[in-house]
Structure formats: structure tokens, C-alpha cells
Amino acid sequence: MTHSALDRGDPAPGGGDAPQPGLASGPVPDPPAARTALPVRKKKKSFLPYGLVLPAALLELLIHIGPMLLGVWIAFISLTQLNLTNWLNAPFVGLQNFVNGLNPESTIGQAFFSTVGRTLLYTVTVVGFSWVLGMAGAVFLSSNFKGRAILRTFFLVPYALPAYVGTIAWAFMFNQRDGAVNQILVDTLHLFGDERPFWLLGQNSFGAMIVVNVWQLWPFAFLMLMAALQTVPADVYEAASIDGASLWQQFRSITLPMVRPANGVLLLVMSLWTFNQFNIPFVLFGAASPKEATLVSPLIYQNSFGSWNFGLGGAMSVLLLIALFIASFFYIRMVLPKGADND
Amino acid sequence: MKNPIKVLSALAATASLAFGMTACGGSSQATNSDTITYWASNQGNSLEDTAAKLKPSLDRFTEKTGVKVKLEVIGWSDLYNRILTAVTSGDGPDVLNIGNTWAVTLQETGAFEPVEGALLEAVGGKDRFLQTSWSTGGADGKAPTSVPLYGLAYNMYYNPKMFKEAGIEAPPVTWDEFVADAKKLTKDTNGDGKPDQWGFTAAGASVSANSHQAFVRGLQNGGALFDKDGKPTFDSAAQVEGVKQWVDLMATDKVMSPSDAEISDGSQKVDNLINGKAAMVFDQSPVKNFEARGFTDWAVAPIPMMKAGASGPEGTQSHVAGINLSVFKNSKNKENAIKLAGWLTSDAEQVALNKAYRSLPVVSSVSSDAAFQTDEVKLKNDALANHALPMPLIPKEGQMETLTGTAIKNLFAKAATGTVTEADVQSALKDANNQMVAAQ
Numbered sequence: 001m002t003h004s005a006l007d008r009g010d011p012a013p014g015g016g017d018a019p020q021p022g023l024a025s026g027p028v029p030d031p032p033a034a035r036t037a038l039p040v041r042k043k044k045k046s047f048l049p050y051g052l053v054l055p056a057a058l059l060e061l062l063i064h065i066g067p068m069l070l071g072v073w074i075a076f077i078s079l080t081q082l083n084l085t086n087w088l089n090a091p092f093v094g095l096q097n098f099v100n101g102l103n104p105e106s107t108i109g110q111a112f113f114s115t116v117g118r119t120l121l122y123t124v125t126v127v128g129f130s131w132v133l134g135m136a137g138a139v140f141l142s143s144n145f146k147g148r149a150i151l152r153t154f155f156l157v158p159y160a161l162p163a164y165v166g167t168i169a170w171a172f173m174f175n176q177r178d179g180a181v182n183q184i185l186v187d188t189l190h191l192f193g194d195e196r197p198f199w200l201l202g203q204n205s206f207g208a209m210i211v212v213n214v215w216q217l218w219p220f221a222f223l224m225l226m227a228a229l230q231t232v233p234a235d236v237y238e239a240a241s242i243d244g245a246s247l248w249q250q251f252r253s254i255t256l257p258m259v260r261p262a263n264g265v266l267l268l269v270m271s272l273w274t275f276n277q278f279n280i281p282f283v284l285f286g287a288a289s290p291k292e293a294t295l296v297s298p299l300i301y302q303n304s305f306g307s308w309n310f311g312l313g314g315a316m317s318v319l320l321l322i323a324l325f326i327a328s329f330f331y332i333r334m335v336l337p338k339g340a341d342n343d
Numbered sequence: 344m345k346n347p348i349k350v351l352s353a354l355a356a357t358a359s360l361a362f363g364m365t366a367c368g369g370s371s372q373a374t375n376s377d378t379i380t381y382w383a384s385n386q387g388n389s390l391e392d393t394a395a396k397l398k399p400s401l402d403r404f405t406e407k408t409g410v411k412v413k414l415e416v417i418g419w420s421d422l423y424n425r426i427l428t429a430v431t432s433g434d435g436p437d438v439l440n441i442g443n444t445w446a447v448t449l450q451e452t453g454a455f456e457p458v459e460g461a462l463l464e465a466v467g468g469k470d471r472f473l474q475t476s477w478s479t480g481g482a483d484g485k486a487p488t489s490v491p492l493y494g495l496a497y498n499m500y501y502n503p504k505m506f507k508e509a510g511i512e513a514p515p516v517t518w519d520e521f522v523a524d525a526k527k528l529t530k531d532t533n534g535d536g537k538p539d540q541w542g543f544t545a546a547g548a549s550v551s552a553n554s555h556q557a558f559v560r561g562l563q564n565g566g567a568l569f570d571k572d573g574k575p576t577f578d579s580a581a582q583v584e585g586v587k588q589w590v591d592l593m594a595t596d597k598v599m600s601p602s603d604a605e606i607s608d609g610s611q612k613v614d615n616l617i618n619g620k621a622a623m624v625f626d627q628s629p630v631k632n633f634e635a636r637g638f639t640d641w642a643v644a645p646i647p648m649m650k651a652g653a654s655g656p657e658g659t660q661s662h663v664a665g666i667n668l669s670v671f672k673n674s675k676n677k678e679n680a681i682k683l684a685g686w687l688t689s690d691a692e693q694v695a696l697n698k699a700y701r702s703l704p705v706v707s708s709v710s711s712d713a714a715f716q717t718d719e720v721k722l723k724n725d726a727l728a729n730h731a732l733p734m735p736l737i738p739k740e741g742q743m744e745t746l747t748g749t750a751i752k753n754l755f756a757k758a759a760t761g762t763v764t765e766a767d768v769q770s771a772l773k774d775a776n777n778q779m780v781a782a783q
Binding site for chain 1: 424449453550602605777
């Protein structure tokens with residue numbers, strides 16, 4: 001505690017001296033011992049933080065920034081299996097990969113644009129459902145009742161389960177001939193007439209993928225929102241209910257504004273995850289998704305590993321990185337609270 | 344970072360992370376010269392069965408050479424992706440199986456050891472091998488980067504009991520006869536108004552199996568996937584016709600269950616034959632599955648052709664199918680990896696392994712062994728020798744398989760959920776063709 005008190009420039013006991021020029025916090029009295037020691041400490045401090053951050057910075061460079069820059073570089077070269085093991089010598093093609101990816105006349109460009117549109121729709125739907133379910137669950141469990149702990153654990157199961165295991169179980173359930181979904185919907189409930197629908201082929205595959213993703217994502221929204229709700233003081237609700245506010249009014253005027261900062265982050269993170277979703281379609285449909293359910297990440301994978309056109313895959317990744325960066329930037333500026341005190 | 348406790352904990356975290364990474368790096372770098380890794384494709388009726396059948400051979404190898412083999416059997420739906428990842432990262436096994444149709448594509452990556460020098464010597468030279476199988480090892484005029492290991496070819500397997508019930512005397516020879524018979528064999532046996540016995544079954548979602556059919560059906564109709572100049576012609580009239588015949592089995596002829604559109608694993612279609620859900624299937628080696636399940640109601644015939652007795656490209660019934668063996672160039676244990684390649688292609692192991700997996704030996708010296716004198720194996724041999732052409736031996740073969748196979752997979756999905764017109768086939772193949780052009 002002594003150190004932090006000194007660092008913050010808090011008044012030391014028995015002080016009454018002139019302000020210390022090295023500390024920016026105004027007229028702070030310092031004990032004589034600290035006054036003599038400070039210049040030395042200051043010198044050390046100027047190096048120490050950098051020295052300490054250096055290993056982490058190097059690792060960050062190695063793990064994140066390096067591969068990212070490599071990915072950007074790949075977008076500008078023609079990287080195929082012919083030069084894969086000697087990629088440093090792959091021919092530089094400038095913007096050609098971007099032109100190929102963005103040309104609305106070509107099959108590749110058309111696929112790219114329709115996939116981006118589909119992925120946006122997918123993201124909005126998945127994040128929307130996940131948020132509503134997460135919010136409902138969090139509000140429901142914020143009141144005290146018997147069995148709350150069990151329900152809370154139960155709600156978190158999809159999040160706790162390894163993503164692969166959950167998705168492959170869904171793939172089995174969605175199987176047209178032997179899957180549980182058709183057994184329940186068609187055999188037991190007699191929906192859809194006699195015909196067993198295909199859930200993993202054609203149009204339905206898009207819906208099936210949404211179901212699996214919402215199932216996997218909503219517990220995260222639930223967890224975050226429940227944590228946010230804990231910070232809302234109970235007496236605010238008490239006061240509101242004494243004033244005669246309905247539950248809906250309380251939700252709208254107290255809950256929503258109070259969890260706004262958490263919501264801002266939550267929606268951003270969920271949208272980024274969903275937009276870049278790869279695991280679920282890959283496990284549900286294999287390396288090639290149905291046309292109606294191809295998302296951006298699997299498309300990049302197909303271009304990179306199916307057609308071995310790593311340059312094109314790289315260009316598409318860079319385009320998306322830029323788009324997501326811009327979108328996130330404006331979102332953060334507009335939605336998230338400003339100021340440094342939001343620690 | 345003003346709080347020393349924060350500083351210390353950050354430092355500790357960084358140090359432990361750095362240490363952890365070094366430790367990981369260290370362990371993956373560590374090589375034990377007595378152990379090599381081998382990725383084997385699934386040749387048995389399950390991954391476990393493949394491993395169990397391979398184990399005696401590997402044990403004998405260890406006994407003889409002192410080299411231990413760490414085996415991993417990989418299912419067909421994962422194999423291509425696993426190889427690509429290994430090639431891309433440079434971090435793969437010492438020895439691995441590849442589908443022989445991928446050999447030229449993978450050769451171009453430069454990730455595999457050329458079969459020359461010590462490796463060629465270890466496998467006993469190219470003259471030991473069947474000419475057709477050896478030709479799949481790599482592009483013309485270059486040292487191959489894979490050696491044949493198991494030979495395969497497509498045959499038609501059918502249920503003679505069902506044929507008899509449907510009044511069919513002999514297996515169909517032409518495509519028209521095949522479709523007509525398949526219609527007779529498609530029946531509603533339980534009276535619910537819907538067929539539950541189908542004339543034919545196939546893995547509609549298998550990318551590679553569909554691309555094989557695009558190849559064979561295209562050739563039978565007088566087409567080809569590439570023209571003389573190496574340009575893709577996936578959407579030529581003959582190719583469209585051939586692919587349409589294939590997809591029509593579900594879409595128009597309705598002799599294939601729509602649920603076949605979800606099958607991506609070849610053993611599931613064989614299951615359909617064993618379970619009596621279908622009467623005919625095209626496959627390369629289902630007999631091991633038949634035997635494992637005690638299924639005896641099967642017979643075998645050549646794949647139907649457009650015209651009886653056709654020869655040349657129009658008489659194609661199969662591609663030169665099979666599994667090749669490659670040594671990873673990055674192997675830190677090349678000497679032992681080469682020893683294993685020599686071992687698995689030796690006469691004795693060729694007999695043992697091909698007998699166990701019901702595949703064809705790829706070395707001519709053992710084809711006269713009693714194990715390979717059954718009617719089924721003889722038919723397969725005939726298909727391989729007289730009615731098979733290698734899939735296009737071009738560097739972009741892998742892309743071609745992915746693009747045509749995926750297009751057909753999507754067409755089957757469309758057939759299962761609606762209708763497929765000639766224009767749909769044409770447009771799907773045109774898209775695949777355009778992407779192939781862009782990839783070239």
C-alpha cells in the first residue's frame with residue numbers, strides 16, 4: 001500500500017513540504033526520505049516498464065502481428081501449391097487477387113459478394129437470438145428462487161461443452177433419415193406431412209446452422225449479462241416498484257441502461273465471432289458447405305485449401321479485416337461509453 | 344504498470360508463457376531416432392480394423408529393423424485436408440498414404456521425397472510394379488514422389504437375391520439396362536406408398552467419389568475433363584450429359600434414395616447394400632465390409648458402359664484407383680522412413696496387406712498368389728488393366744476433384760430437396776470450370 005500511495009502522490013503522513021516537481025499531482029507533501037530517493041527511482045522507472053513489457057511485446061509480435069502481416073503479404077502474391085514450400089519466391093501480383101475476389105462479373109466475385117451478404121444476415125440473426133435468450137435467462141435468474149443454481153449450471157452446458165462435440169451431436173440429430181430432429185418433428189409431432197425434410201442440405205441448412213450457433217452462443221450472452229445485472233443495486237428496483245413501475249418499465253428504464261456498457265462489448269464480441277464463424281459449418285457440412293449456407297470463413301477456406309489459391313484467400317481475408325476494423329471502430333466510437341474511467 | 348504487484352504478476356505470466364512455449368517447441372522438436380510416424384488411410388471396415396490389420400506387418404518391421412512405428416489411421420473424409428495441412432505447415436508424419444489421384448498435385452508442393460536414389464532402391468526399382476499403378480506416382484517426365492501401395496478399381500456389387508425377386512436374369516451391361524434394372528429393383532416393400540428398397544446407392548456427398556464419376560461418365564459419353572491443351576472442359580456437352588446421368592439416378596430415374604445426398608463416407612453406401620436398403624453399388628473394395636458383417640448375398644459385375652463391348656476411353660469403367668505411399672521431405676528420420684516404404688512394398692507384405700484389405704497387389708511378382716485368384720479380384724484386375732485410365736495427371740488435379748466433386752454434391756442436394764434440370768447441371772459445371780480457370 002505504501003508504494004501505491006507514493007505512486008499516486010498521496011499525502012504522506014507528517015508532510016508539509018513544497019510540491020515535488022516529478023509528480024504531476026499538484027501540491028503533494030513528501031517525506032524527506034522519499035524526496036532524496038525519488039530521482040533514482042524515476043530513472044529506473046523509465047526503463048523498467050519497457051524492459052518488463054519487452055518479452056510480452058516480442059511474443060505478441062511473434063504470435064499475432066507477424067502472422068497477420070504475413071497474411072497481408074500473401075494477399076499480394078500468387079501463392080499456390082507450386083510455390084508453397086518456397087513461398088518467399090512466390091511471384092508478386094499486386095492487386096490482382098483483390099481484383100479477382102471483387103470482380104462482380106466473375107464466379108469468384110459473385111460468390112464472394114453473395115457470401116458476405118449471407119454472412120451479415122447470419123450474424124444479425126444469430127447475435128439477435130443469442131442476445132434475447134441470454135437476456136431473458138439472465139433476468140429470469142436474477143431473482144432468487146429455489147433451484148436457481150442448478151438452472152444456472154444447466155444453462156451453461158452448451159458453453160462448457162467442447163464446440164466440436166456439440167456440433168457433431170447436432171449433425172447427427174439433423175440427419176434426415178435417422179436424426180432425432182426428424183423423429184420428433186415428423187414421427188412424433190407429425191409436422192411437415194409425410195416428407196422428412198433435409199436439414200443439412202439446401203435452404204434448410206442455413207437455418208440449421210443458425211440453431212446450432214445460437215445454442216452455442218447464447219450461454220455466453222447469458223453469463224455476461226448475468227454478471228452485469230449483479231452490479232445493478234437491488235434498491236433501485238425496490239424504489240421503482242414502490243413508485244409503481246411495471247416489470248417491463250423496470251426492465252426498460254433500469255436494467256437496459258444499467259447494462260449498456262456490458263451490452264456494447266457483448267454485441268461487438270458476439271458479432272465478430274459469428275461473422276468469422278468457421279467451426280460450426282465445417283463440422284456440420286464438411287469441407288464444402290452447401291451453397292445456401294456458405295459463410296465467409298468457409299469460403300476463404302475453400303478458396304485457399306480447396307482451390308489452393310492462397311493469394312485469393314489472403315485477399316478476401318484482408319478485405320474482411322478492413323471491413324470489420326472499420327465497422328468495429330465506428331461501433332466503439334458510437335456505442336461504447338467514452339472516457340478513461342471505464343476500467 | 345505502476346503497481347509492483349501487477350508488474351510482478353505480468354512478468355510471471357510472460358515468463359511462464361515464454362517458458363511454456365519453449366517447452367512445447369522443445370518437445371515437438373525432440374526426435375527419437377527409433378520411432379517414425381505413419382499416417383495410413385482407412386482400408387479396413389473401420390479405423391480400428393485398418394490399424395489391427397496393419398499392426399502385424401508393422402510389428403514384423405520393428406522386429407526386423409528395431410524401428411518403432413507410431414501409426415495413425417485417418418478416415419477418407421479427413422485425409423486430403425490432413426495432408427494439405429501437413430504440407431502447408433511442413434509438419435507432417437515421416438511416411439503417409441495418399442490417394443493416388445492426388446499424387447501429381449502433391450508432387451508439385453515439393454513436400455515429398457522424390458522416388459529416386461535410396462528410396463527407389465528400397466522399393467526395388469520401378470519394374471517390380473504394375474505399369475498402370477506406377478504411372479500414378481507423379482507427373483510425366485519427373486521422378487515420382489509416391490510409390491503404389493494398394494491397387495483398386497471400381498466394380499459393381501449387387502444383391503443377386505433381389506435381382507431374382509425382381510426377375511432380372513443377369514447383371515446389366517449397358518447404362519440403359521442398368522437404369523431399367525434399378526427401376527425394377529426400387530420397391531415399396533412395406534406398403535406405405537414410399538420406396539424402402541432402392542435400385543442403387545451412392546455417397547452423394549462424397550467429393551472425391553463424385554469427381555471419379557464425373558471422370559468416368561464424361562469419358563463414356565465421349566467427353567473429357569480437360570482438352571488437349573490442358574484447358575478445363577467440365578461444362579462440355581458430353582461432360583454435362585455424363586454428370587446428368589449420374590445425378591439423374593436420384594433426380595429423374597428416382598432409383599436412389601434422397602437420403603443418399605447426405606452420405607459422405609463410402610462405407611455408409613456399402614451399409615445400404617448390406618442392410619437390404621439398396622440392390623446395387625459401385626465401389627472399389629467393399630468385400631472386407633461384407634465379410635465383417637457376415638453378408639453373403641453379393642455378387643460382382645463390371646461397371647455398366649454406354650455401349651456393350653466399348654473400348655478405348657468410351658470403355659472406361661474406373662480410374663486407375665489405389666493408394667500410394669510417400670515419404671515426407673521434412674522427415675527427420677528419412678533413413679528409417681525409406682526402410683518402411685521398402686518394407687510395405689516388399690513381396691511378402693504386399694500379399695499380407697492386400698489380402699487383408701481385399702485390394703490388389705501393385706507388384707507383378709505376387710499377383711499369381713492364391714489369395715488373388717477369386718472372381719472378384721480377377722474382375723477388378725481386368726477393370727484396372729483394360730478399362731481404367733488414370734485421373735488427369737496434372738498439378739491441379741486436387742482442385743479439379745474439389746470443384747467437380749463439390750458441384751455434383753450440390754446437385755445431389757438439389758435433387759434430394761427438389762428437381763435438377765439440365766440447365767442446373769450445366770450451370771454448376773460452368774461455375775466449377777470458371778473457378779478451375781481462375782485457379783490455373
